Amino acid sequence: MDVGLAIPQMARGLDRESVLKWCRAADDGPFSSISAGERITFRNLEGLTLCAAAAVATQRVRVMMNVAVLPWHSPALIAKQLATIDVLSNGRLDVAVGVGGRWQDYAAVGSSLANRHQRLDDAVHEVKRLWAQGDAADGESVGPEPLQNGGPPIYGSAMGPKSMTRVAQWATGVSGFTLLGDGREAKRQVVATNEAWQSAGRTVKPRHITGSFVALGKNAKENLRVFAYEYLEVFSPEFAKQLSESMKLCTPEALADVLVSMRDAGIDEFIVVPATSDATMANDLAQIVRDVLGRPNS
Numbered sequence: 001m002d003v004g005l006a007i008p009q010m011a012r013g014l015d016r017e018s019v020l021k022w023c024r025a026a027d028d029g030p031f032s033s034i035s036a037g038e039r040i041t042f043r044n045l046e047g048l049t050l051c052a053a054a055a056v057a058t059q060r061v062r063v064m065m066n067v068a069v070l071p072w073h074s075p076a077l078i079a080k081q082l083a084t085i086d087v088l089s090n091g092r093l094d095v096a097v098g099v100g101g102r103w104q105d106y107a108a109v110g111s112s113l114a115n116r117h118q119r120l121d122d123a124v125h126e127v128k129r130l131w132a133q134g135d136a137a138d139g140e141s142v143g144p145e146p147l148q149n150g151g152p153p154i155y156g157s158a159m160g161p162k163s164m165t166r167v168a169q170w171a172t173g174v175s176g177f178t179l180l181g182d183g184r185e186a187k188r189q190v191v192a193t194n195e196a197w198q199s200a201g202r203t204v205k206p207r208h209i210t211g212s213f214v215a216l217g218k219n220a221k222e223n224l225r226v227f228a229y230e231y232l233e234v235f236s237p238e239f240a241k242q243l244s245e246s247m248k249l250c251t252p253e254a255l256a257d258v259l260v261s262m263r264d265a266g267i268d269e270f271i272v273v274p275a276t277s278d279a280t281m282a283n284d285l286a287q288i289v290r291d292v293l294g295r296p297n298s
Contacts, residue, residue, distance in 0.1 A: 001263040001270060002032035003289045004064065005282065006211065007054065008274040009036050009044040010231050018277045019050065023057035025282030030289045032269055033094070035064035038072075040105040041234070048081055055089035063089045066175055066209075066271070067157045069100040070123040071116040072109050076142050078123075079130040083146045091147035096175035096209070097124060098157030102234055117166060124154060124170050155209060164192055168200035173207030173268070179228075181212040181249045183261025190266040211271030212249055212258065216284045220250040227275035252288050259292045 005026045008014060026034040036050035047065060055063045063085065068078065086093040099116045100106070106113050131151035133141040146152060155175040156167030167174060174193045178185045190208050197206045213231075215224035228244035248254050255272075262270045274281055 001259070001267055001293060003030070003259065003285075003293065004033035004035060004062070004209075004211075004269055004271040005029075005031050005285070006066070006271055006273040007034060007036045007050055008277050009047065009050055010039070010042065010273075011227060011275060011277040012043070014045060014277040018279055019045075019053060020057055021279035022274075022282060023054050025279055025286070026054075026061045027058045029282065029286035030293075031061055031286070033062040033064045033271070034058055035066040035271060037065070037067045037096075038069050038100070038105075039102070040108045041102070042231075048078075048085070051093070052081075052085050052088060055085050055092070058089075058092075062092050062094050064094040064096065064175075064271075066094075066096040066155075067098045067100075068095055069105070070097045070127075071099055071119040072106070072111045073123070075123045075126040076130060076136050079127040080142050080144075082127070082152060083131060083142075083144050086146040086148055086152050087144050093146075093148070093152040094155065095152050096155040096157050104234060117163065121166055121170070127151070128154075128170075153207075155207070158193075161192065161196075164196040165199070168193075168196035168202060168206075171206070173209060175209040176211075178210055178212055179243055180246060181214075181254075181258040181261075183258065183265045186210050186262050186267050187265035207268045208266060209269045209271065210262065210267055211273050213247060213275050214249045214255055214272045214285070215275040216250065216252065216255070216281050217276075217278070224250045224275045252284065255285075255288050256292045259289070263293070 034054045036047040038047045051065050130142045136142045153172040155173050156171035158164045158167040176189045193206050224247045225244045228247050229240045232240035
């Protein structure tokens with residue numbers, strides 16, 4: 001199993017220097033990827049911009065856009081943005097796509113919630129067509145051409161059975177999330193994904209990705225609780241309080257146990273989402289990954 005690092009874009013205090021430190025830690029450590037995603041009505045740095053920065057600041061690890069909410073975007077524009085990141089990364093980009101979970105973000109960008117799942121499917125097909133240099137307007141194509149043949153791999157951020165059935169038609173695999181680092185939840189994702197791929201007649205096995213919020217070091221438990229509460233409060237204060245007080249990935253032992261459970265569940269890549277912008281946490285993460293999974297540095 002691979003272990004990736006998310007840039008802690010939802011944590012307080014993220015700035016140029018800390019972004020560079022997290023990118024260097026990902027490239028120098030036993031990690032497989034560096035990632036960022038999208039959220040609008042929050043304090044986070046913007047995800048596509050962060051992935052472009054990471055593409056230039058790293059040399060080895062995959063760069064993952066996790067997750068791009070395609071119904072917000074013009075397919076031609078995001079096809080161009082993602083192809084640019086693929087060029088900047090020298091062909092190291094992966095892309096997870098989904099419909100998002102917050103109506104506030106849709107409202108902020110002036111996008112309707114209507115038919116968003118169909119719009120996601122349509123956008124995926126259009127982005128792939130444009131990456132293959134299909135006509136965009138007046139016979140012109142959208143450049144640049146991605147370095148990866150056919151464009152970067154696209155993963156679906158699918159949750160329920162209907163979404164999984166749709167994603168199985170076009171995705172390389174599924175990028176999910178488990179708030180509590182639950183190996184049983186991850187196993188259910190693996191089984192559901194495999195069944196959807198089989199039902200769709202796919203002959204290539206899907207790649208399974210998931211992740212969790214993690215904090216280590218001084219005041220880790222409280223840092224994790226506050227981070228999770230602030231991130232989840234948009235859904236409801238009661239929900240955020242309940243979930244944030246249940247977070248347990250705040251000790252080396254807890255993270256080690258979760259890595260083992262994720263590997264045993266059949267997860268191909270587990271993404272650590274740090275609850276702090278302090279990049280010194282990356283050293284502890286790297287040591288745990290080496291100890292548990294036997295991963296060397298790059």
